[in-house]
Amino acid sequence: MNDFENLSISSAIEGLANKNFTSLELTEFFIKKIEKHNDLNCFITSTFDKAIEMAKISDQKIKENETRPLEGIPIGMKDLFCTNGVRTTAGSKILENFVPFYESTVSNNLWNSGAIMLGKTNMDEFAMGSANTTSFFGNVKNPLGSKVNKELVPGGSSGGSASAVSSGLCLGSTGSDTGGSIRQPASFCGLVGLKPTYGRCSRFGMIAFASSLDQAGPITKTVEDSALMLQAMVSFDKRDSTSSRQSIPDFSDYKKLSIKGKRIGIPKEYMIDGLNSDIKKIWDSGISWFKSEGAEILEISLPHTKSALPTYYIIAPAEASANLARYDGIRYGFRHNADDLNDLYEKTRGLGFGKEVKRRLMIGTYVLSAGYYDAYYLKALKVRKLISQDFEDSFKKCDLILTPTTPNVAFPIGEKQTNPIEMYLNDVLTVPASLAGLPAISVPSGFNSEKLPIGLQLIGKPFDEISVLGAGAVIEELRGF
Amino acid sequence: MSIDNSTVKKVAKLARIEINEEEETTLITELNNILGWVDELQQVNTDSVEPMLSVFNESMQMREDQAESNFDNSQILDNSPESNAGFFVVPKVVE
Amino acid sequence: MTYVIEGKKDSWQVVLGLEVHAQISSKSKLFSVASTNWGSDPNTQVELVDCGMPGALPVINEYCVDQAVLTGLSLNAEIKKMSIFDRKNYFYPDLPQGYQISQFEHPIVGKGHINIEIEGKVKKIGITRLHLEQDAGKSLHDQDIKNSYIDLNRSGCALMEIVSEPDLSSPIEAAEYVKKLRSILRYIGSCDGNMEKGNLRADVNVSVKREGEKLGTRCEIKNVNSIKFIQQAIEFEAKRQVNIIENGEKIIQETRLFDPNKCETRSMRSKEESHDYRYFPDPDLPPLIISDEKVNLLKEKLPELPDEKKNRFMREFNLSSYDAEVIVNDQGTAHFFEKLVKGRDPKVVTNWITGEVFSHLKKINKDIKNSGITPEKIGSLIDLIVDEKISNRQAKEVFEEYMKSMDDATTFIEKKGLVQLSDQSEIYKIIDKVLSDNPKMVDDYKNGKDKLFGFFIGQVMKISKGKANPKLVNELLVKRLKE
Structure with a gap:
């Protein structure tokens, strides 16, 4: 049997087209691999029968020359996307047995492009976490931990998706990013993670964490794969009132992009205290790669960067406190029976949600409650405006912004558990772009002394995913591995 | 603004989350830490700044008034912990 | 005439404000494509939004927006170019999302007014605002001793909440206000005004005060669904408040329910518990922008x-x-x-x-x-x-x-065979018969007993079986009797 472990989506498409192997062979390979690597805990639910069925259809389509863009490509689907007839949990006990009777737009688009579902990937409960340690179904391990003989976190919240791609259990996977949940795990697992512009991917059928921030995107091995998957995922969706009507480009056009003469901004505020020195070094290397390609490097200022994380930790929990009110044990999901309705509510939600979710629901409820709304929530909305304005001003001077993705590399499971804020600080470099709704990519750019991967982040103008992908490809080309 | 146990109780009640005494103690500390930390926003000058409701700045697409029936009663009730005669069932609500 | 309640000590005036909920006569719901048909089997007109499924998203119905604008125009009110949908957060079994999508700070329609007429006098009643919101589902409490049953067919139907200023000061004024509002809604077709089906219902804010005093503490009577009940509820509630104050106690601001069988209002404990609705802008819905063009188009449609x-x-x-x-x-x-x-x-x-x-x-x-x-x-x-x-x-x-x-x-x-008898000679025949049959009465009449004229008419009509043309009978009878 072929070893498909290091295969990219683009080379798999080529191999399938050239009849080097079939989709069924590919699919069966990954099924075996997933079974073998149960210890990583990447999947909450596997859908192997469905995968084989889909692979057979793909092989037929290939035979009949009716190949769709992702024909026969086995992927993982973050368990945040509702899948018709397949259990969807959002990593929570409260949805442990929930089986949707409808399909999210993003997953539907992928199946319509010929992609194959291997299973639903593990994640932080309701996407709240940065280490995939809050899942009701147990934490996910980062496969790269074996390099350093430690159990490392894969990052979060799309930890199962990242770990699965990194360990070669699937060719690519979907993630969702609210404050860094695609980019941070991609960086921790040595992968490309792309959060598109807010509004590019429909949120219909994607279980909501913070509606004004949530955005789906791909986690893949290469920039090219990201472009391929993104193309399949995006669409204007009339079932989502925040779905953009902007025209959808051919994302593979990033290949035509010349970085020469592009202005790359380096925000001085991202040089935060506690930024790992190896990461700083890689950031410098990144700057030099772009210089060597003829880009113009300029220092920029995003003065409200420091306020981004506190702003995020008001807005996201506030929205979540309403988004998660529907989990009440009445129409679906976990119910703790009681004779009194309020008891039923309180016990169901007290037992059905994990610690981190409850913490955020408490914060969110508090900042919206009478007497605190103006001081917290309204204030945060205003600061969000300032943060967004910072980017708008900067993009008058530059075309792209280059920063590290995370202040640190993947850390051991169990670390940063005592103080929630310590965990929150993981997202300090990814959250600003989320608040501004901008497209951003994390691309593996180097390693620390222990050979753990380090990602650099490129942030683009609204709806300019092409430049973000194009600049990402420059890093891929020049990073030297 | 500091959070005491009566505030935690009140907020937990509003959020319909049962918390035991131990959780309550932990939450008091954690919420105070987090709120103390986000409090640094108070130093940001936001005079004459409009609150940002959304980054989405396209006009809202509206739907034509057409009725559809995409799901039947059994699908709607299929995931429910308790149902009867086509209804969801909950412990008696006192009005 | 002012409506006054005579207490044991003082005379009291009532101050009333109404929040009328009018269901928009649309085919589909405000944010979902489910049908709004009335009387279907439970939970058969439910889309994902209406039962709060994970990942469900609201998409607004343009017809409902248009109806709100039309209604605003007919209430002489300001149409807001930009309005915002908010989430009103509370837990209740018939509120599947855990919040109601409503409009709080920025409603679609601002201040306006309508005129009502009481005993020939026109009174202008101020409209504070009109906003769009989702209806809740229905809870049935009497099917079972231990349980309540939830039907979400009504969940998500479009409501217009029309809020009046506290300009109403008697039960009859409140009744006339609702009648007028209902008439307007029916004219423009935005709501069928059917109160029995609950398509039009009112929350009534009642407070009492002595003349010249400031506004008293108010109680809100929820969901009153007939004009008669609105009047009865106000009468009872105002008297209740007067008694409380005259006994030296204070009115507690609360939500009350009208019981039409006992004709009284009582406290709704369940809704009392916490009134912290934590309104905030719904991040699933961008601001609603109404163009001048739309307003002008709708103005032309106004009947x-x-x-x-x-x-x-x-x-x-x-x-x-x-x-x-x-x-x-x-x-x-x-x-x-x-x-x-x-x-x-x-x-x-x-x-x-x-x-x-x-x-x-x-x-x-x-x-x-x-x-x-x-x-x-x-x-x-x-x-x-x-x-x-x-x-x-x-x-x-x-x-x-x-x-x-x-x-x-x-x-x-x-x-x-009802054709009227207008033939003079035929009528004369009957008259002559009546007069000759009653010679004494003819004499009495001629001697001044005028009242007997009516008797002769009656006899003629009787004989003609009501067919005789009364005007003609009158004329000819006068002539004959003068002869």
């Missing part, structure tokens, strides 16, 4: 409203204010009137509509629009009276039967 129509009827047809009000109140009646009055005497037409036609409609419990009665049917009957083919009395006597028949008036009258 002649009850007040304008009333004025025109008074002007064109010389109707009294009362008659005009009664006729324009229902748009169908107004249309009917306008068709019927063409080429006919407005006074006669008005009397027939407000008399026989209305009492007939009451009997068959229908409104004129769906009663099957045509202006032609009533018109042909009126024409026979005017042409003196039948008498007014005859027409009234056979009216119910005529309404049931399929015939036009002429055919019907002929079949019944």
